[in-house]
Amino acid sequence: MTDVDPLSLAIVDDDEAVRTALRRLLRALGHDVRVFASAEEYEAQAERADCLIVDLRLPGLNGFELRERLRLRGSPIPIVFITGDGGPSPSDATAHAGTPTVAKPFSDSDLIAAIARAVSSDANVH
Amino acid sequence: MPAATNRQLAVRLAVGRALGRTRDLDDVYSAALDTLAECLGVSRASVLLFDPDGVMRFKAYRGLSSEYRAAVQGHSPWTPDSVDAEPLLVPDVRREPSLADYLPVFEREGIAALGFIPLVSLGRVIGKFMLYYAAPHTFDDEEVQLVGVIAAAVAFAVERGRTHEAARRSDSPRGYEPNASVIGPWEWDVTPGAPAGQHEGLPSGTLRQVRLCEIENDRDCLKIVGLDGRLLYVNPAGLAQLDAEDSRALVGRRWIEFWPEKDREVVEEAMTRAKAGAIGRFMRPTRTLAGVMKWWDVAVMPIVDSSGAVVQLKAVSRDVSAQWRAESFQAGQHQVLEMIATGAPLAQVLTLLVHVIEDQGEGMVCQALLLDADGTHVRLGAAPSLPEEFSSRFDGQPVGPRIGACGTVMQTGRPVILTDIERDSQWPVLRDAALSIGLRSCWSTPILSSKKKVLGAFAMFSSTPRGPSCEELRLVETGADLAGAAVDHHRSQEALRQSEERNRAILRAIPDWMFVLSNDGVYLDCHVKDPKALLVPPETFLGKRMRDIMPPSLAEIFERAFERAAATNEPERLEYTLDLPHERRFYDACIVPCDSDKLLSIVRDITDRKRAELDAAAQRQELAHLNRVLILAEQSGALAHELSQPLAAILANAQAARHLLDRTPLDLEELRATLDDVIKSDKRAGTVIHRLRDLLKKSNAVLQPLDLNEVTREVLDLTHSDLLLRRMPITTALSPGIPLVMGDRVQLQQVILNLVINACDAMSTTEPAERELKLTTIADDECVQIAVSDRGVGIPEGQLDSVFDPFVTHRPQGLGLGLAISRSIVVAHRGRIQAENNSDRGATFRCFLPLASGTSDFGVGRDSVVAMMPPG
Numbered sequence: 001m002t003d004v005d006p007l008s009l010a011i012v013d014d015d016e017a018v019r020t021a022l023r024r025l026l027r028a029l030g031h032d033v034r035v036f037a038s039a040e041e042y043e044a045q046a047e048r049a050d051c052l053i054v055d056l057r058l059p060g061l062n063g064f065e066l067r068e069r070l071r072l073r074g075s076p077i078p079i080v081f082i083t084g085d086g087g088p089s090p091s092d093a094t095a096h097a098g099t100p101t102v103a104k105p106f107s108d109s110d111l112i113a114a115i116a117r118a119v120s121s122d123a124n125v126h
Numbered sequence: 127m128p129a130a131t132n133r134q135l136a137v138r139l140a141v142g143r144a145l146g147r148t149r150d151l152d153d154v155y156s157a158a159l160d161t162l163a164e165c166l167g168v169s170r171a172s173v174l175l176f177d178p179d180g181v182m183r184f185k186a187y188r189g190l191s192s193e194y195r196a197a198v199q200g201h202s203p204w205t206p207d208s209v210d211a212e213p214l215l216v217p218d219v220r221r222e223p224s225l226a227d228y229l230p231v232f233e234r235e236g237i238a239a240l241g242f243i244p245l246v247s248l249g250r251v252i253g254k255f256m257l258y259y260a261a262p263h264t265f266d267d268e269e270v271q272l273v274g275v276i277a278a279a280v281a282f283a284v285e286r287g288r289t290h291e292a293a294r295r296s297d298s299p300r301g302y303e304p305n306a307s308v309i310g311p312w313e314w315d316v317t318p319g320a321p322a323g324q325h326e327g328l329p330s331g332t333l334r335q336v337r338l339c340e341i342e343n344d345r346d347c348l349k350i351v352g353l354d355g356r357l358l359y360v361n362p363a364g365l366a367q368l369d370a371e372d373s374r375a376l377v378g379r380r381w382i383e384f385w386p387e388k389d390r391e392v393v394e395e396a397m398t399r400a401k402a403g404a405i406g407r408f409m410r411p412t413r414t415l416a417g418v419m420k421w422w423d424v425a426v427m428p429i430v431d432s433s434g435a436v437v438q439l440k441a442v443s444r445d446v447s448a449q450w451r452a453e454s455f456q457a458g459q460h461q462v463l464e465m466i467a468t469g470a471p472l473a474q475v476l477t478l479l480v481h482v483i484e485d486q487g488e489g490m491v492c493q494a495l496l497l498d499a500d501g502t503h504v505r506l507g508a509a510p511s512l513p514e515e516f517s518s519r520f521d522g523q524p525v526g527p528r529i530g531a532c533g534t535v536m537q538t539g540r541p542v543i544l545t546d547i548e549r550d551s552q553w554p555v556l557r558d559a560a561l562s563i564g565l566r567s568c569w570s571t572p573i574l575s576s577k578k579k580v581l582g583a584f585a586m587f588s589s590t591p592r593g594p595s596c597e598e599l600r601l602v603e604t605g606a607d608l609a610g611a612a613v614d615h616h617r618s619q620e621a622l623r624q625s626e627e628r629n630r631a632i633l634r635a636i637p638d639w640m641f642v643l644s645n646d647g648v649y650l651d652c653h654v655k656d657p658k659a660l661l662v663p664p665e666t667f668l669g670k671r672m673r674d675i676m677p678p679s680l681a682e683i684f685e686r687a688f689e690r691a692a693a694t695n696e697p698e699r700l701e702y703t704l705d706l707p708h709e710r711r712f713y714d715a716c717i718v719p720c721d722s723d724k725l726l727s728i729v730r731d732i733t734d735r736k737r738a739e740l741d742a743a744a745q746r747q748e749l750a751h752l753n754r755v756l757i758l759a760e761q762s763g764a765l766a767h768e769l770s771q772p773l774a775a776i777l778a779n780a781q782a783a784r785h786l787l788d789r790t791p792l793d794l795e796e797l798r799a800t801l802d803d804v805i806k807s808d809k810r811a812g813t814v815i816h817r818l819r820d821l822l823k824k825s826n827a828v829l830q831p832l833d834l835n836e837v838t839r840e841v842l843d844l845t846h847s848d849l850l851l852r853r854m855p856i857t858t859a860l861s862p863g864i865p866l867v868m869g870d871r872v873q874l875q876q877v878i879l880n881l882v883i884n885a886c887d888a889m890s891t892t893e894p895a896e897r898e899l900k901l902t903t904i905a906d907d908e909c910v911q912i913a914v915s916d917r918g919v920g921i922p923e924g925q926l927d928s929v930f931d932p933f934v935t936h937r938p939q940g941l942g943l944g945l946a947i948s949r950s951i952v953v954a955h956r957g958r959i960q961a962e963n964n965s966d967r968g969a970t971f972r973c974f975l976p977l978a979s980g981t982s983d984f985g986v987g988r989d990s991v992v993a994m995m996p997p998g
Contacts, residue, residue: 014850015771015775017771017772017775017803017806017807017810018771018774018775018778020775020803021774021775021776021777021778021779021782021803021807022778024778024779024782024796024800024803025778025779025781025782025785027782028782028785028786028789029785057767057847057850057851058850059850082774084766084767084768084770084771084774084847103770104770104771104773104774105770105773105774105776105777105778106774106777107777107781108778108781108782108785
């Protein structure tokens with residue numbers, strides 16, 4: 001549980017219950033957590049986070065698109081995808097590549113592991 | 127031949143004269159016997175009639191012994207109900223096996239040949255007259271014809287006489303009512319030295335108790351008759367009525383001489399009564415000095431002297447010809463009308479009518495000709511007094527002047543008066559024929575229907591060349607008038623009969639049961655092709671109330687339908703079931719008001735159809751379920767997402783809670799909030815599972831009042847993530863507070879789900895930015911509408927209806943059942959569904975569902991919806 005140091009995390013999920021529960025969980029693990037209901041809401045603020053946890057299925061920009069936008073803008077933020085329909089869909093397989101993804105419902109250890117992977121691979125990249 | 131036809135006409139006229147003026151039945155019998163003697167030279171004859179007890183008895187006879195009458199009384203070849211009776215002529219009684227028993231009687235009476243002639247009225251035998259011959263006798267054709275003519279006239283006269291007698295019995299005595307001064311005995315003062323009579327013809331002496339001026343001024347014919355029967359005095363009114371210029375033509379002659387021989391006995395009897403101090407009365411016809419036939423109502427009274435002895439008689443006669451004529455005419459017309467009313471054959475009615483008219487005119491014969499239904503040919507209506515070979519010439523001829531006055535009348539619709547047939551050129555064919563039977567003038571008038579359409583012509587012929595009197599014109603017109611009524615009635619009866627026959631044929635052909643009920647539900651009549659098909663025989667329910675026959679709840683439904691049908695005068699339909707011991711049967715009833723106080727209930731056993739419908743409904747049910755399964759299969763990703771969201775939240779919360787427990791101090795508030803969120807998310811997952819289960823379950827439809835907005839939101843909840851994934855931006859315009867509809871939640875969800883999926887599929891090739899899925903609800907007075915519109919490819923021209931057909935699909939996946947199933951669900955909810963292309967882009971599907979409230983027929987509708995959804 002304490003594999004990672006306290007991080008600043010941003011969560012984008014349109015489902016309020018999921019959002020609230022994840023914030024509670026990650027805060028209980030000692031992280032600093034901010035939540036957003038959509039990709040657009042996240043983009044509208046400038047504060048930097050150590051890792052972005054984003055739901056693939058979103059109204060407006062979806063998870064992939066948000067990642068593309070961030071990459072294009074040169075943002076190095078590590079990303080973790082969370083998804084409700086059990087894994088990547090075939091058509092999105094390539095888009096998935098390289099981004100840690102956890103399927104709901106997931107345990108705290110799976111999520112932390114994914115965050116750790118994202119942050120470390122991000123560190124590797126940069 | 128002309129001689130023979132002349133004789134026939136003569137016989138007909140003689141019969142008419144003899145019987146036409148008869149007053150009562152005895153007169154009829156004696157006139158009949160007179161005529162037989164006169165026309166056929168038969169001196170021995172009798173008239174027998176059926177009495178009310180059905181036994182035929184002698185009414186009048188000539189030349190028969192009482193032994194003979196007693197021996198054969200009651201014998202008759204016919205019964206009172208015999209129809210189409212023909213004369214039985216026995217040329218030799220010894221050769222007639224059926225009369226063998228009577229041979230000794232005939233022998234004793236000296237009878238060798240016999241004629242039984244039936245008297246027929248309204249087609250039925252009322253009696254007979256008998257002709258007796260002392261030697262074997264062969265009847266020739268003419269004799270047979272004449273016998274028929276006489277029989278018809280006698281039967282008619284008998285019937286008329288009976289009518290008269292019935293009228294006389296029921297009415298108070300009518301006619302003669304002498305005034306106070308002439309009724310009762312006068313006392314004649316014969317005191318010597320009294321002043322002589324001051325008037326010519328009046329004997330010496332003074333009448334007491336009565337003033338001479340009253341006798342002089344009396345309007346009746348008043349006579350004083352001596353005890354020797356000679357006339358002593360006739361008052362001025364009497365002289366005028368008897369066509370006498372003065373009293374000399376009368377005074378001094380015997381009164382009895384003025385009466386026909388056959389009536390003298392009656393006159394004698396009246397005088398005898400008066401001589402005995404009583405009043406004698408009779409009514410008889412006799413001719414005036416000028417030969418005019420008049421009917422007299424006569425009272426003969428005594429004149430007594432001071433000692434009370436009868437010294438002279440006074441006879442007061444009132445001329446009642448006009449009343450008699452009017453009365454017999456009236457009775458005759460009445461009888462004609464009665465015959466018309468009772469539906470007697472037209473030929474019989476017209477024959478009677480001709481007789482009645484002929485009775486009124488002196489020596490006239492009449493003929494009724496009819497226009498065929500085609501309006502171009504002539505048919506003989508009746509001419510009983512004209513020789514058949516004359517009258518039959520008209521039958522079948524084309525209408526027009528070629529067939530004489532009547533032909534012209536029928537063609538023009540206007541009366542024709544031919545004063546001299548001999549001098550007229552209008553009768554090229556029939557002139558000689560008419561002249562040969564002694565017809566010299568003819569007055570013909572059109573027979574018109576009540577709508578003034580020409581139906582025929584009624585003509586009166588005279589044997590002298592002359593024009594008609596006013597009275598005769600009136601008679602012809604009356605004849606035409608009654609004939610019109612008879613033909614009108616006959617034709618309308620005929621039309622009615624044909625229509626009834628048609629109706630009966632239709633009734634025979636149709637399998638429905640028909641019940642006639644009073645407005646308050648009493649069975650009055652029923653028509654059932656096969657009564658065995660009824661659950662109970664008709665006699666067990668006719669006359670009873672429906673309430674006592676049907677199950678009470680059903681009777682109540684019927685009674686309400688009766689009330690509505692009676693109130694609105696519109697047909698009411700209802701479907702109902704009856705549970706029999708081994709099966710449930712289905713019926714359809716249509717209730718139609720009829721006759722203002724009755725109802726016709728047309729019931730059809732629709733069990734077979736209903737069972738087929740139920741089978742079809744079961745199949746539909748299967749397909750609907752399959753459709754739902756397929757939807758869910760397609761939606762499995764979205765559904766998994768819908769479940770994984772709350773599950774993810776629950777797991778995250780639970781693990782958060784465990785971490786919170788490790789902390790000190792315990793943040794109990796946060797822990798409580800966490801658990802609350804767990805509960806909330808669990809419930810959410812539960813709801814999704816419930817809905818899935820509902821959609822996957824094969825269950826009976828459950829009708830309940832539903833808020834269509836709510837149903838729409840439930841569908842959107844379920845499809846939310848799928849729509850997100852497929853990038854279908856959704857907008858809703860749900861009218862707040864719309865009325866409830868009656869429906870099954872799952873089925874209506876299925877409809878909306880199908881429409882939403884259909885819309886998404888239609889937009890799959892639309893640029894994401896241009897996509898719009900819009901759900902709208904709106905209500906009016908009758909129904910709630912839910913519209914689902916897209917901005918997709920639209921529906922190809924000409925396929926707006928076929929999109930609802932099963933297996934029509936534009937999608938690569940799916941069976942094309944969604945819209946078909948949706949329509950069957952909507953129709954089962956008494957709604958409708960339609961598709962239309964939007965003016966700019968895409969299509970809109972609208973579904974209309976009736977309101978739950980204010981739909982009085984929903985009771986039936988619910989049943990039928992439920993019936994369509996049997997246990998699956």
